[in-house]
Each structure stands twice: as structure tokens, then as C-alpha cells.
Amino acid sequence: MENSHSFVLLLVTLNQTINVSVVLIFAGLAGLFSERSGIFDIGLEGKMLISAFFAASVSYQTGNVWVGMLGGIAASMVFALIHGLTSITFRGNQLISGVAINFLASGLTVVLGNAWYRQGGQTPQLSGAARFHEITLPFADTLRGIPLLGPLYSDVISGHTPLVYVAFLMVPLSWWVLYRTRFGLRLRAVGENPASVDTAGISVIRLRFTAVLIAGVLCGMAGAYLSTSQGAAFGKEMTAGRGYIALAALIFAKWRPWYLLMATLLFGLLEAISNLFPNIDVFGIFTIPVQFTQALPYILTVVILAGFVGKAVPPRAGGEPYVKER
Amino acid sequence: MTLMQKFLGATAAFALSAGAALADPAIIFDLGGKFDKSFNQAAFEGAKRWAKETGGTYKDVEMQSEAQREQALRRFAEAGYNPIVMTGFAFASSLEKVAPDYPDTKFVIIDMVVDQPNVRSVVFSEHEGSYLVGLMGEMASKTKTVGFIGGMDIPLIRKFACGYVQGAKSANPDAKVIQNMTGTTPAAWNDPVKGSELTKAQIAQGVDVVFAAAGGTGVGVLQTAADEGILAIGVDSNQNYLHPGHMLTSMVKRVDVAVYNAFKAGPDVETGFHVLGLANGGIDYAMDEYNKDLVTPEMLAAVEDAKAKIISGEIKVHDYMSDNSCPVE
Numbered sequence: 324m325e326n327s328h329s330f331v332l333l334l335v336t337l338n339q340t341i342n343v344s345v346v347l348i349f350a351g352l353a354g355l356f357s358e359r360s361g362i363f364d365i366g367l368e369g370k371m372l373i374s375a376f377f378a379a380s381v382s383y384q385t386g387n388v389w390v391g392m393l394g395g396i397a398a399s400m401v402f403a404l405i406h407g408l409t410s411i412t413f414r415g416n417q418l419i420s421g422v423a424i425n426f427l428a429s430g431l432t433v434v435l436g437n438a439w440y441r442q443g444g445q446t447p448q449l450s451g452a453a454r455f456h457e458i459t460l461p462f463a464d465t466l467r468g469i470p471l472l473g474p475l476y477s478d479v480i481s482g483h484t485p486l487v488y489v490a491f492l493m494v495p496l497s498w499w500v501l502y503r504t505r506f507g508l509r510l511r512a513v514g515e516n517p518a519s520v521d522t523a524g525i526s527v528i529r530l531r532f533t534a535v536l537i538a539g540v541l542c543g544m545a546g547a548y549l550s551t552s553q554g555a556a557f558g559k560e561m562t563a564g565r566g567y568i569a570l571a572a573l574i575f576a577k578w579r580p581w582y583l584l585m586a587t588l589l590f591g592l593l594e595a596i597s598n599l600f601p602n603i604d605v606f607g608i609f610t611i612p613v614q615f616t617q618a619l620p621y622i623l624t625v626v627i628l629a630g631f632v633g634k635a636v637p638p639r640a641g642g643e644p645y646v647k648e649r
Numbered sequence: 650m651t652l653m654q655k656f657l658g659a660t661a662a663f664a665l666s667a668g669a670a671l672a673d674p675a676i677i678f679d680l681g682g683k684f685d686k687s688f689n690q691a692a693f694e695g696a697k698r699w700a701k702e703t704g705g706t707y708k709d710v711e712m713q714s715e716a717q718r719e720q721a722l723r724r725f726a727e728a729g730y731n732p733i734v735m736t737g738f739a740f741a742s743s744l745e746k747v748a749p750d751y752p753d754t755k756f757v758i759i760d761m762v763v764d765q766p767n768v769r770s771v772v773f774s775e776h777e778g779s780y781l782v783g784l785m786g787e788m789a790s791k792t793k794t795v796g797f798i799g800g801m802d803i804p805l806i807r808k809f810a811c812g813y814v815q816g817a818k819s820a821n822p823d824a825k826v827i828q829n830m831t832g833t834t835p836a837a838w839n840d841p842v843k844g845s846e847l848t849k850a851q852i853a854q855g856v857d858v859v860f861a862a863a864g865g866t867g868v869g870v871l872q873t874a875a876d877e878g879i880l881a882i883g884v885d886s887n888q889n890y891l892h893p894g895h896m897l898t899s900m901v902k903r904v905d906v907a908v909y910n911a912f913k914a915g916p917d918v919e920t921g922f923h924v925l926g927l928a929n930g931g932i933d934y935a936m937d938e939y940n941k942d943l944v945t946p947e948m949l950a951a952v953e954d955a956k957a958k959i960i961s962g963e964i965k966v967h968d969y970m971s972d973n974s975c976p977v978e
Contacts, residue, residue: 337855339846442684554842555872558865563840598850601829614833
């Protein structure tokens with residue numbers, strides 16, 4: 324009896340890990356594309372926030388969550404364009420542009436929300452077709468009887484909203500694009516040595532804009548997931564720092580897609596554990612307070628950055644606007 | 650051109666109203682905004698009720714950032730509004746500075762004590778109301794496991810939690826109460842997504858009645874409770890209407906009464922320290938058409954009994970903030 328109870332808790336922990344990681348996966352991949360092309364992006368948070376707001380409002384107005392998601396992606400892409408314009412075209416400071424985007428999103432969502440819905444910056448609650456619902460994968464119910472693997476399939480892998488599966492498909496797709504296509508090779512090159520890419524006759528500007536826009540699309544999905552899948556309305560500042568955790572995961576993963584999946588799942592697992600077991604009692608000797616588990620992702624990132632475990636080397640040309648020699 | 654005209658017009662109107670506003674009351678809402686479906690909205694309802702009953706007018710403003718608090722207080726005081734009501738403990742430090750500069754203006758602060766001669770401090774006995782909803786929650790629970798989700802981990806929220814646990818244990822000494830705080834920063838008031846995940850985590854541990862005292866985070870808690878088919882308990886305002894059939898009750902904090910009384914008394918409002926609790930109707934549990942099918946006659950009898958005993962002093966509910974500790978868990 325006790326055994327089966329802890330098995331159920333394990334399943335729930337894994338299930339929550341997946342739910343919590345999705346935002347980090349989308350945002351982390353967004354950062355990956357942008358930073359691999361040499362554009363630092365601390366505006367992940369702001370792009371997710373604006374997308375969460377527009378995804379919720381558009382789905383509320385149209386009653387169709389897919390249209391809502393497109394609205395969120397469009398809003399996030401506009402913000403990505405702003406970032407591209409300031410940091411690529413006008414060669415501004417990428418960090419400052421990112422901060423500006425975060426502030427703009429945080430203010431704009433509340434102002435528009437107040438003006439449109441008069442609910443203190445929130446959007447109305449979404450229901451029915453205006454939000455994503457959990458889908459049951461085929462055979463989930465019939466396979467449940469198989470020991471161990473059955474419940475794992477039907478309770479952990481099945482029963483998520485569509486965007487969860489999209490997020491997990493994005494990881495191999497991103498890997499393939501970055502490491503198996505010509506575009507990916509050029510993208511990675513432009514983040515390391517833009518001059519050589521330019522010498523080969525390829526437009527650095529266009530490559531970087533493409534990367535920044537891809538980041539916009541991925542952040543858009545992250546935002547839509549927050550407000551229409553995990554939640555059922557937009558609330559002000561609802562991203563609550565997830566964009567920064569995604570950046571930490573990106574560093575932790577040393578800017579590589581598969582490592583990123585591992586890092587986000589690890590961070591997600593830590594959050595799921597802190598949700599389920601606030602204070603962990605270690606054999607009755609001492610308790611690990613919930614704050615420690617919550618801080619662990621940041622501690623791990625600092626450890627990685629300090630070079631204790633391997634070395635995190637950012638793309639060499641990151642943060643520097645490209646100036647053609649005259 | 651038209652924008653300019655509008656602007657000038659608005660300025661003129663404001664100047665006129667400022668002159669005529671002598672002794673009109675004013676209210677300042679905290680960051681949550683007056684449509685937060687909870688604390689600030691309750692204050693707004695009180696102000697609206699006063700305006701409707703007396704035909705009077707009042708001025709209100711919503712805070713958008715921490716920096717505006719002192720500025721808003723001074724502007725209203727300069728313009729001659731009296732009394733000036735503010736909702737939320739966060740105004741305390743600003744009011745401490747502003748109040749002595751306007752000795753003829755009366756200030757009313759809700760949820761916090763500011764010791765100045767021209768300030769009325771209104772606090773609530775949240776632990777008593779939480780006790781009642783804890784009692785109802787445990788009686789309604791089939792698994793005999795109830796949950797509590799707080800916003801930011803501050804003594805005021807622990808006060809809710811402590812009263813809730815005491816109530817649950819009074820219904821069933823073996824009651825299991827699972828508690829989670831959303832976070833330790835103000836972001837914890839506005840994280841519905843985390844609220845939703847915490848609720849799912851509690852459900853996995855057997856919780857089938859959850860009480861959210863978490864501001865905007867609570868919206869996510871109530872939504873998930875409704876989605877997953879368990880019962881939820883709202884806070885501050887009567888939130889029963891949000892998810893009919895899934896809201897057991899709400900722990901109502903009559904912020905509206907506090908605002909209404911202050912507005913009604915006008916510039917003569919009595920200053921000093923005031924406690925609103927079960928005895929004077931400042932705290933209560935909500936019953937209406939949305940939850941009447943969920944509350945059984947036995948529950949109603951038990952909760953009314955407990956309420957009477959708390960008022961008469963027969964039951965003493967421990968107040969977490971009196972010694973920063975809770976006797977039960």
C-alpha cells in the first residue's frame with residue numbers, strides 16, 4: 324500500500340515536471356537560436372509576457388485558442404523585431420534593448436488590459452474552445468494495466484495539452500536545424516565569427532534577423548502556453564521570472580539543444596519537488612527548507628559559470644553588433 | 650487639437666472639482682487594482698454603496714507602482730479630500746510620513762496599524778474567519794485532507810493558515826492539512842500559473858478542498874480546483890460566483906464595510922485602532938445561491954455554533970501574529 328502510494332507520487336512528480344518544463348523549453352530554445360546567432364536576449368521574459376496577454380485576449384475575442392496562439396506569436400514577433408532593429412540595424416546595446424523590452428511588456432500589458440477589460444490588468448477567464456485542453460493519447464486507457472510502463476505511459480506521457488508535445492518535438496527539430504542544415508551551420512558561424520560568414524557572401528544582418536524572429540515565435544508559444552494552457556487567463560506579471568530561469572538553463576546547457584532539454588527538465592523537476600514536498604525531511608536529522616530547492620537552479624548555474632563543472636563558453640561574437648570593415 | 654482641448658477640459662474639470670471637493674472622501678487602491686475580484690474590489694464595492702446611498706461623490710486612484718504611494722496621498726490631502734482611505738498594509742510607511750503634515754485631514758488605513766493622531770487603523774480578525782472555513786472544509790472533505798495555498802510568505806498570510814488549520818482540527822482532530830506558500834517576493838501575489846501547479850500537487854496528495862489566500866495567484870487555484878472537480882474556498886470578497894458548484898464558500902473580509910463606515914462618518918471619522926471580526930460582522934463566511942447546495946445542514950449548524958462560541962469567547966482562536974507561531978500544523 325505504502326509502495327503504491329509513493330509510486331503514484333512519483334508519477335505525479337514526473338507529470339508536473341513535464342508541465343513546468345514546457346515554458347522553459349520554449350523560452351530556452353528561443354534564447355538558443357538568438358544567442359547562437361550572436362544576439363544576447365534577456366528580453367525572453369518580456370516577449371513571453373506580451374504573448375501571454377495577446378494569446379489570452381485574442382482567444383477570448385475569437386473563442387478559438389489556436390487563433391489566440393497565433394495572436395500571441397504575432398505580438399511576440401513584433402517585440403522580437405524591435406529587439407532586432409535596435410541591436411542589429413542600429414547596433415545598440417543588446418542587454419539594454421532586452422531590459423527595455425521587459426519593461427515595455429510589463430507596462431503595456433497592464434495598460435491595455437485595463438483599457439479593454441477593466442479588471443485590473445487581467446483578461447476575462449477563458450473556457451471551452453478558448454483554451455487548450457488535455458488530450459488523451461491513443462491506447463492510454465487500455466495500456467494502463469501493464470505494470471510500470473502502463474501507468475508511466477497513461478499518467479505521465481499522455482494527458483497533456485497539445486503545446487506540451489509541440490515543445491518536446493521542438494528540441495529534436497532545433498537540433499536538426501542547427502546541426503544538420505546549411506542554415507544552421509551559417510547561424511552558428513555568425514555567432515562565432517560573423518566576418519567569415521560575411522566573406523562567404525552571406526548576409527549577417529539577414530541571418531541574425533531570422534534567428535531573432537525564430538526566438539519571437541518560440542517565446543510566443545511559451546506565452547500562449549502560460550495563459551491559455553497552463554492557466555486560463557492573463558494576469559499581470561504572470562511570467563514571474565520564468566524567462567530568467569530559461570536563460571539560466573541555457574547557460575547550464577552550454578548553448579546546446581539536448582543539454583537544454585536535460586537542464587530544463589532538471590529545473591522543472593526541482594520546481595515540482597518544491598511544490599509537492601515543501602520541506603524535505605532527511606532521515607529525521609535535518610530538514611531541507613523549500614527555499615533551498617527553489618534557489619537550486621540559480622546555485623547550479625553559478626557553479627557551472629564559475630567553471631567547477633565543465634566550462635560554459637558563450638558564442639564568441641555574442642553581444643557585439645557586426646560592423647562591416649570599410 | 651482635439652486632444653489638446655480634451656486635456657485642457659480635463660484639467661479645468663479637475664480644478665473645478667478640486668475646489669468643490671472640500672470634504673469629499675477619497676480612496677486609494679493598492680497594486681492589485683480595484684477589479685482584483687478580491688481585497689481591493691471589496692473596498693471599491695463599499696465606496697460604490699456609499700455613493701449610491703448618499704448621492705455623494707468620491708475620488709479614487711489605483712496604484713501602478715510602489716513609488717506613487719506617497720505622491721497620491723499628498724495630492725489628495727492637498728486637494729482637500731477628507732477622509733482619505735487606503736487599502737493595504739503597504740501604505741504604512743508612506744502614511745507614517747504624510748499624516749503629520751496634514752493634521753486636519755483624517756486618514757484611514759486598512760490591514761495595518763499606523764500610530765498617528767489623525768489616522769484610523771482598521772485590522773481584521775482573519776484567523777476567526779479562517780477557522781470557520783477550515784471547519785467547513787474539513788467537514789466537506791471526503792479524504793479528510795484539506796489544502797491551504799498562501800501568496801507571499803508573510804505573517805498576515807500565516808495568520809490565515811493558522812486559523813484554517815485550527816478550524817480543520819476542530820472538525821476532526823486527525824485532519825491532514827497540506828500547506829503551500831507561493832513564494833517569498835511580491836511576485837507571489839500574481840502567479841496564477843504557480844497557483845495552478847500547487848493545486849495539482851495538493852490534489853495528488855489527497856486534498857479535495859483547497860483554501861486560497863493568495864491575491865491574483867488564487868485565480869489559478871480556483872480555476873484548477875474547478876477543472877479537477879474538487880472544492881475551493883475563496884477569500885476577501887465573496888468569490889462563490891466564480892465557479893458555481895465548485896466553491897464551498899468564501900472567507901469574506903468586509904473591507905467594504907470598513908470603507909463604507911469611513912466614508913459615512915466623513916471628516917468626523919473616529920481615529921485610533923479598530924478591529925473588525927466575527928462579532929461586529931467584519932469577518933464572515935459567505936452563503937449565497939451559488940453554494941447553498943454544497944453546504945449541508947450539519948455543516949451549517951456546526952459553523953454557526955462555532956461562530957457563536959468564538960463571539961462569546963468560548964472558543965479562542967490563536968492569532969499567529971500575536972506571537973509569530975502556530976500551535977498546530
